[in-house]
Amino acid sequence: MKRVLTGLQPSGSLTIGNYVGAIKQMVKYQDEYESFLFVADMHAITVPQDPKELSKNIKNLIAIYLACGIDPKKNTIFIQSENLYHANVSWILECLTPYGELGRMTQFKDKSQKHQNFSAGLLTYPVLMASDILLYDADFVPTGQDQKQHVELARNIAERVNKKYGSVFKLPEPLIPEDGAKIMDLVDPTKKMSKSSENIKGTIFILDDEKTIRKKIASATTDSQMIVKFDLENKPGISNLINIYASFTGMSIKDIENKYKDTNYGIFKTEVADVVVNTLIPIQKRYNELINSKEIDEILDSGRDITMKIAKEKYILLKEKVGLHR
Ligand code: ATP
Ligand code: MG
Numbered sequence: 189m190k191r192v193l194t195g196l197q198p199s200g201s202l203t204i205g206n207y208v209g210a211i212k213q214m215v216k217y218q219d220e221y222e223s224f225l226f227v228a229d230m231h232a233i234t235v236p237q238d239p240k241e242l243s244k245n246i247k248n249l250i251a252i253y254l255a256c257g258i259d260p261k262k263n264t265i266f267i268q269s270e271n272l273y274h275a276n277v278s279w280i281l282e283c284l285t286p287y288g289e290l291g292r293m294t295q296f297k298d299k300s301q302k303h304q305n306f307s308a309g310l311l312t313y314p315v316l317m318a319s320d321i322l323l324y325d326a327d328f329v330p331t332g333q334d335q336k337q338h339v340e341l342a343r344n345i346a347e348r349v350n351k352k353y354g355s356v357f358k359l360p361e362p363l364i365p366e367d368g369a370k371i372m373d374l375v376d377p378t379k380k381m382s383k384s385s386e387n388i389k390g391t392i393f394i395l396d397d398e399k400t401i402r403k404k405i406a407s408a409t410t411d412s413q414m415i416v417k418f419d420l421e422n423k424p425g426i427s428n429l430i431n432i433y434a435s436f437t438g439m440s441i442k443d444i445e446n447k448y449k450d451t452n453y454g455i456f457k458t459e460v461a462d463v464v465v466n467t468l469i470p471i472q473k474r475y476n477e478l479i480n481s482k483e484i485d486e487i488l489d490s491g492r493d494i495t496m497k498i499a500k501e502k503y504i505l506l507k508e509k510v511g512l513h514r
Pocket of ligand 1: 195196197198199200203205206207208209210330331332333334335369370371372380381382383384385
């Protein structure tokens with residue numbers, strides 16, 4: 189069975205972008221692949237985090253995964269920082285990665301502008317991500333468009349290591365959802381919706397209550413044309429709402445345009461809110477049942493033990509190849 193692996197950062201409460209781009213995909217893949225799923229907490233600290241918030245987000249994230257339909261029997265679920273091999277392998281790979289290659293990563297360019305005195309970890313983050321992937325010989329990495337470049341980097345690193353030291357790593361491939369939806373910020377639809385975004389008005393969190401969701405969608409930026417038509421360049425706001433509607437219903441963009449061709453933005457927005465609310469309310473109910481249960485700790489303990497065994501073998505192999513042994 190082919191293996192998939194994906195991680196989410198506990199850098200804030202999860203958004204519908206994470207739901208569409210990552211969690212929903214994993215729910216589908218868990219029946220087709222051997223699935224590994226982890227909380228990328230070491231990635232989160234590449235930018236400043238409040239320790240209390242961070243630790244709260246770690247557990248929340250697992251509860252949300254489960255509430256969204258991730259089945260702990262079909263997935264190995266673990267916390268990145270509890271598996272000591274990720275950082276060790278990352279160090280070796282950092283030393284095999286040219287500095288210039290990392291400076292060219294789009295996400296680094298974006299985030300380094302947002303944070304004054306950004307950390308060195310922000311630059312080397314994609315190498316840690318490469319380790320996350322390569323440690324488990326993942327065939328596929330389900331990811332949104334925004335992370336595609338990082339998976340390609342992981343592949344390049346793997347290729348380089350294999351060429352230099354003989355076969356060590358499997359070459360991973362990104363698995364981009366077919367609908368390809370990248371959910372954008374509701375206020376500034378030219379920006380990706382992100383859980384760490386400063387303007388929470390533009391972000392719908394999976395745990396937002398109904399009133400908040402409806403208010404955020406009702407105030408989403410649109411245009412003055414009043415036609416529900418997909419046009420990313422000229423109508424990024426409406427196109428984003430169409431994408432959200434499509435992602436939450438499975439309807440095609442064409443069908444949505446047809447359905448709403450004689451209505452106005454007000455009606456369309458209300459119905460976008462309806463489909464989002466109808467999906468999120470049952471998830472929130474399950475989340476509330478799970479968040480204080482023992483189940484989460486049991487799942488994480490088991491995930492840590494399983495992945496430590498797998499990762500250890502890969503670490504020892506790499507270490508020896510590089511010459512780090514007696
Ligand atoms: P941060 O702002 O901290 O980077 P994020 O919301 O971008 O948070 P990540 O933890 O970086 O989330 O990414 C988790 C997963 O969610 C990745 O697979 C990513 O591709 C996907 N994802 C994140 N944002 C979106 C989005 N707006 N649309 C589609 N997929 C997304
Ligand atoms: Mg991100």
